[in-house]
Amino acid sequence: MPKQLDLLTAGQVIPTPLHSEMQRSYLEYAMSVIVGRALPDVRDGLKPVHRRILYAMYELGLTPDRPFRKCARVVGDVLGKYHPHGDQAVYEALVRLVQPFSSRYPLLAGQGNFGSVDDDPPAAMRYTETRLAAIAQRTLLTNINDAIVEFVPNFDSSQAEPLVLPAQLPILLLNGSTGIAVGMATNIPPHNLGEVVDALIALIDRPHLSLEELLSYLPGPDFPTGGVIVESAELRRAYATGRGTITLRGVAKLEDIQPGRGRHRRQAIVVTELPYQVNKAAWIEKVADLVNQGRLEGIADLRDESDREGLRVVIELKRDAAAAQLLEQLYRLTALQVTYGINLMALVGNQPRQLSLKEILSEFLQFREQTLLRQYRHDLEAAQARQHVVSGLLIGLNAVDQVIEILRSAADGSTARRELMTRLGLSDRQASALIAMPLRRLTQQERQELEREQAELQVRIAQWETLISERPERLKALKKELRQLKKEFADPRRTQILTAVPPPPGPGENNDRDEAPLWVEVNHRGYGRCLPQRSRSSVPLQTWLPWSEPLPLAFSVQASDRLWVFTESGKVYPLAVERLPVTSRSDRGQPLLPLLAESAQGETLLTVLPGQPTAEKLILLTRQGRIKVIPISDLQDLRGRGLQLTKLKGGDALGWVLPADTDHLVVATSRGRVFHFFIPDLPALGRLNPGQVAVRLGVQETLVGAIALAAQEALLLVTRLGLGKQLPLSLIEVTPLGHLGQLAIPLGQKQDGLAGLGRGGIPLALVTTQGRAWVTNGADVPLLNREAMGVAIAPLAAGEQIQAVVPLA
Structure with a gap:
């Protein structure tokens, strides 16, 4: 007893209540896990283990232009210098930085077996090799030194390591992050680099940008494995509050495995993309189990045809199976459709914070x-x-x-x-x-x-x-x-975003879409939107615009109307106007192809026409110069699966679809040749006929435009070097099909060529090779004869050329 009293008086033993000590110790442990392991830093988007792996490889000189090195060497350096934890934990983190199906933009390049979407384990670290990817070297490790970012001592004070990497892009949004800490977690989806950069630039220009305006640049996640996001209010809520859920689907399409009609026809559901982080082998096993249990009926065979070209799972159906109904069952009963939780939690100043999308970009x-x-x-x-x-x-x-x-x-x-x-x-x-x-x-x-x-x-x-x-x-x-x-x-978006179709209004409810006519606008990238006519404004003339703005197609419709969507494969699909969102001018709309039948997925959109045109015939012209006319009546019974309008020769594609509402058609080539056809003389042929040869193209000569004109109208010609003129239609002789045509505009320089056509007096967007568009009024272009070279109508920079001419409504 006296000895204990001596210890107490000497200060070597401090009596502490158990609950206070547990509370303090647990809090310290929790903060250690949160800050040192589980949550990424909002600045460079990395957890400590990822940051240490990248910096250790930078010190080893494993740049993209150097040979690969064994992963075991990298793991050893990370453990010995910066991260004194288990080697398997470090190797697993390294593997995820290599896997293209885990990271939208992999920060490491790998050589060897790093696993697969079937959850196959990677090879041991003594077999695999790695080095830095170009994007990591360029955006995270350029100019890294203690003058740019803060360095701190490592665990034994023998080395210095960066507290944060000098990131030039928000890796937190590009690759996302997943982590479970003590009492909190994070789950940030990956996004598209090009869209993130557009959002950042917009936020720099307008710091008070609203969430709706921000989403017009960054519409949603972009997963490395693709898939389809069924957009809902939850996506906007997640970006606004930092928490929410989205519905993510795989991509499936119907294919005919035994063509025919009625009971002789057999189809298959082909899955080409699975939702993010879904194990393909486990999903196939789940489908097989449901078939064996009798919960999925109508499946004749199930096989995995995936290879190095991509994922492909074929679900062969029985003859009497209802494909659409079976696909809905796959969405409901299997991981072909999943709910993905979004939790935008990250460290801000070493403190965990729930962030909105705008706050992440601003930080x-x-x-x-x-x-x-x-x-x-x-x-x-x-x-x-x-x-x-x-x-x-x-x-x-x-x-x-x-x-x-x-x-x-x-x-x-x-x-x-x-x-x-x-x-x-x-x-x-x-x-x-x-x-x-x-x-x-x-x-x-x-x-x-x-x-x-x-x-x-x-x-x-x-x-x-x-x-x-x-x-x-x-x-x-x-x-x-x-x-x-x-x-x-930057690369193209992989994940499609769909907008759920709103339910029809109930009894006594008003539907604003039916009360007034709408403007439907479709841009060159295949995005469509509806605008109330009162909110639509004209594009200013004689000005430069980024080529994300001009909308080449615009027409007035009612909400109950439908559109005809034409693709380059020669097919046409119906699309109800009510499926397009009514938006503001700041919203670019949504892609049209995902709103069509499954058979339209993977096709290239050509043009869109109102479903009730005033003309009685359509003119079809292919890229290789074949032409034919079909009656509008052929499209009146158009079904959702689409209709093939023409048979295409090898390598050809449908290039123009024009209502035959006048008597004159002009077609032009890149060498300045024009062809004037009298529309009533054009052949009316069946849907499976490839058409007749209207234009014979020379070597490296292409068709650049086709337009229907009235006899008293003028043709507007624009060259690649920005020269333009109006040419009266009366100066162009009518020629038969297959004629050599007439030279409509002399080309003074070897690198010049005809870029496109327009109607005289109509505003045009002249799209350049530098990704911008000069908007000009066609009425200001002088009226000249065929021998004139034209005048400069666009202030082009050095080396800049016109690559397309788009008439504006």
């Missing part, structure tokens, strides 16, 4: 601006230090005889340095550099190089001082950097 932009500011200051200091040295060298060269005299008479280097500082007014650094300068730099050529370097340093110093002091210039540089990264690494 990243704030961090990136800080790292740029630190980088500019570091570069400025280095340039100023070098300028100081160069100035001293030039002073010495201008007094070279005096310098030689000082050096010759000095007893040692220290004495010479002091004499140079005293007699020439040099600093210690300048004097040391002058003493160390070799004799070969006393030549006139070396003097000129120093003077040139000094001038360049002055320009760079002025640029960095401007970037540091003026925030608008800094943001301008940030946007330029983002656009360059988008150009290098």
